[in-house]
Amino acid sequence: MPLTRRQIAWRAAQDLKDGAYVNLGIGLPTLVSDYIPEGREIVFQSENGVLGVGPAPGANAADPDLINAGKQPITLVTGGSYVHHTDSFLMIRGGHLDCALLGAFEVSDKGDLANWTTDDPRFPPGVGGAMDLAVGAKEIRVLVEHTTKGGAPRLVRRCQYPLTAERVVKRIYTDLAVIDVTTQGFLLREIAEGIDVSGLQAKTEAPLRAAPDLKPLRAPVV
Amino acid sequence: MPLTRRQIAWRAAQDLKDGAYVNLGIGLPTLVSDYIPEGREIVFQSENGVLGVGPAPGANAADPDLINAGKQPITLVTGGSYVHHTDSFLMIRGGHLDCALLGAFEVSDKGDLANWTTDDPRFPPGVGGAMDLAVGAKEIRVLVEHTTKGGAPRLVRRCQYPLTAERVVKRIYTDLAVIDVTTQGFLLREIAEGIDVSGLQAKTEAPLRAAPDLKPLRAPVV
Amino acid sequence: MIDKRVGNLAEAVAGVRDGAVVLCGGFGEAGLPNALCEALIEEGARDLTVVANNAGTGRRGLAALMAARRVRKIICSFPRSSGSVVFEELYAKGEIELELVPQGIISERMRCAAAGLGGFYSPVSVGTRLAEGKEHREIDGRVYVLEKPLKGDVALIAADRGDRWGNLTYRKSARNFNPTMAMAADLAIAQVREIVELGDLDPEVIVTPGIFVDRLVALPRV
């Protein structure tokens, strides 16, 4: 059974260590904060100068001056603080975040990341903080559906879309697998039930090596 | 009559415009703040992160956490604020100060400034914020006695002491004169009573041109 | 006396010239200087280059300025957002130029200008399309690109409270680009929710010291 989007977020959340400082990309990664295991204190950073992002406010409690990088209303947790943009990106670029969890269009088996533009000619391109995050956080992990809606692999030998950064991704969470990017390419750590390694390889452009301790990828109903 | 040190400070103070942001170097320039003309609001900056330096506190009112760049106790004026060192030197280096009034060992007629070390082998050298200030403030003015105690000129063709910065000084206040540094060298603006231009030239290594509207240099008893 | 308060928006933006580089604060809907942007339409300056994170949303503020055809070029990280209709239309017609810069690099380049530096080596965008044409350099085993200072002729910023010296505070994530932009322009103009008496802002909590601000206008939040 492939994981749902929320289950991918749940799985990624399990790997966050108590006390980690984490930036969550727009979209799928944003869901991760809903699934932090009990008892862990994780500090979420938002590019626009918020350290300690809390849950969305109640319906009428939104403050227009308090938003996240996705421009959605948020709250601030106890212990959180505000900085200006330049200091916020100092945190990001300077390696002060333990981890950034990002979305992607493609990830290569060298760890190259493409997540900022599909070159759709109908729209002007926008990069936001994607390139800053991709080179700055101590560790980059990606949450992505294993293939496109059309079934094309997103885990590739070489990205076709314009790169966000080279050789930065360390771990990938998909609906079908958890995969580490190693110096020898993709290392399959966990695989969803109902698919085997050769079935997964058929959906993955670059070669997969199965870890000796390959585990099933399971997530609760969330 | 040559001016006293306090009169040199008084004269320099007269040129500060209402609303100016000014850094005062250690020593003679520090006295300038005592002589701001009535009705002018001048904001004094100190390198260690104080914008709005006020007068020295009363005998028992000193706060060890509130000092100036010369490490003397100060106060903060109403409207003043604190920044950290990096932001303080951003102000300094980035041209945000209208003026820095500095001391000097020597000034050349190209505007070169030597004010950080005499290479006295008995002591380790110290530069402090001298080089940052000398290249950063919009305008550099120097307060200095016209000659050394031994009578050697401090206004020279070429500095003998190690330079702090090249071609930065715009105006010099001494006990004998007010002199501008122009592309044609020293331009004598004001001269103390009791000395004439040739007498002043004898105490000045580089050539002096007298301004067409040369004025007497006068200061009240202060 | 230092008094940077002006009576109305027209006075606030007076004198902005054709061809000016205008830094425009805000992120999403937080901390946008909408009233100042709109006042610029009346003021009449044309051929502006605007630096902002986003390219305006809806029909207000920066979007209104673009709709009035006053903006020749926009330097931003993320032009497209829900409601960036004016920009998208102009862009599709080739009537506005776009320079895309990673979010953290926009703010760092402005800080670089504010701090009087000539440029800096950044790891962001290396290996991507946005690094094309930039000078590359390996330093201690890592590859960087040279980024140049980005200075404004004018900054339009939004703050929470201000005083007659131009000291400013912000609210929550409305801080964003505003403090850096205030430092990085020759003329910094602030719209503030409230002007308070000098001394009412705690010197420890002033985020933008008045030295960086030239004019401020009170504008009760609507």
Added chain:
Amino acid sequence: MIDKRVGNLAEAVAGVRDGAVVLCGGFGEAGLPNALCEALIEEGARDLTVVANNAGTGRRGLAALMAARRVRKIICSFPRSSGSVVFEELYAKGEIELELVPQGIISERMRCAAAGLGGFYSPVSVGTRLAEGKEHREIDGRVYVLEKPLKGDVALIAADRGDRWGNLTYRKSARNFNPTMAMAADLAIAQVREIVELGDLDPEVIVTPGIFVDRLVALPRV
């Protein structure tokens, strides 16, 4: 749970290794981490390179650490001050190495490291002895020297109030180098006058967010 509080000074400085680069906050007598410096003597690390503005005064703090012969080299802007007896004695005997850096460049170089940048072009010291051996470059008609990041293995800082997340505030000019040093070291250790409950520090007035701080120890002011 995030809890960066440690019970005593020995725990605070535990693990500092021989040869470490130690950033040491303070300016004059304000904001000096004297207790942490003295705890380092007990801890035992040798061959330290210390980065500080001054080279210690009297017999306490950094001076005590130097007197105990633990400091191989000091990088500072102004080693000499009234009472810098320990340093002067070691320097005269050739038992301590001195690297002199302009005050604003020390802090900017530390910020450069904190911000993940490879270096920056500075106008400070051009044409002086302190620029010798540095790469020079003309950018837009002005000459700059290339300055490299200055990163600490450890930062010893002094703050006013802190909480268990490591959020810090400072008092007046005791802020000085401390916030930048906290950002620029792998291990940032703070001595604070008072530890308060999480949430007691206003998110708008936190100067050093906890992400930059690793350990803090309460030390009532004497």
